[in-house]
Amino acid sequence: MKLMEDRIRQDGRIREGGVLKVDSFLNHQMDVELFNEIGKEFLRLFGDCAVTKILTIEASGIGIACVSAQFFHVPVIFAKKNKTRNIAGDVYTSKVESFTHGKVYDIIVSKEFLHPEDRVLLIDDFLANGSALQGLIKLVEDAGATLVGAGICIEKAFQPGGDLIRSMGVRVESLARIKSMSVEDGVTFC
């Protein structure tokens, strides 16, 4: 999606250690007009897949998922990062490793909201190592629902997540795929 690539070139900032900061438009301050175009593009890609639910993960996926869901006319569920030790039996749960924060945490979705007849589209802002996406995929599998695919805003294609998830047979559509980036040379897209 040219609009996303252009925006990353214009407003993304590269930090040492493979960090791409897009917090001026994607995941801290959020450009909702851009989210609208993102939603239209996800509809173009997945509009014929009979999606019944969009699933994302807190926090930065929620805005993109909600604006996109307007085009699909389906509800959004966000997987919660679990804060309590006691997980009741009425939730699906999986583990996600955060490389940024260097820890593993549980994510949960209430069993009430994911059913075997659901056709689920995953939406998230970033795909890098793929841990969050794998966690969401497990929730969908545990519910016995059908996974339609994953719509990602920015994929760091130089990290293993995209290949890993695609090798599982999951359709992954990334609006911008970064081939390489460095403070010196900027961003190159696939």
Added chain:
Amino acid sequence: MKLMEDRIRQDGRIREGGVLKVDSFLNHQMDVELFNEIGKEFLRLFGDCAVTKILTIEASGIGIACVSAQFFHVPVIFAKKNKTRNIAGDVYTSKVESFTHGKVYDIIVSKEFLHPEDRVLLIDDFLANGSALQGLIKLVEDAGATLVGAGICIEKAFQPGGDLIRSMGVRVESLARIKSMSVEDGVTFC
């Protein structure tokens, strides 16, 4: 807002200890069509206030804020619950007490995204003790920006937050104000 009250009556579930569960449509599974109506109502209430930014707090405020922001044509910023001990000098910060989780945490907003010329509308799903809203108000004040008011989906009017915030001179508009609720008698609105 009748639509909100009706939805709470229909799908809200009351638990012991003053807990109102609205996770089937507001803060876990999210009914984006409802969010659209919420956004229109916030526009009706605050549309003449020359809002330049909408500020919310992660996680459950984000979806409502983003869908609402489409009507205002302004960006959303979400205050992040701080996960790291080191707070850099480039953020505004304040403290929020979570009664649900029984702890105090820091919230942060990057100084890049809140400026003295901004006119800020706060949006959140719940107002009960008012701690989250007070935290957000402090961020706006620290930035020297103008606080236009707060748009709240559900106010527990039997808890002190609403009175407290209004007594500070802040305009608070709640789409549903709960006067009382109990497992036996259900919900009564103001």
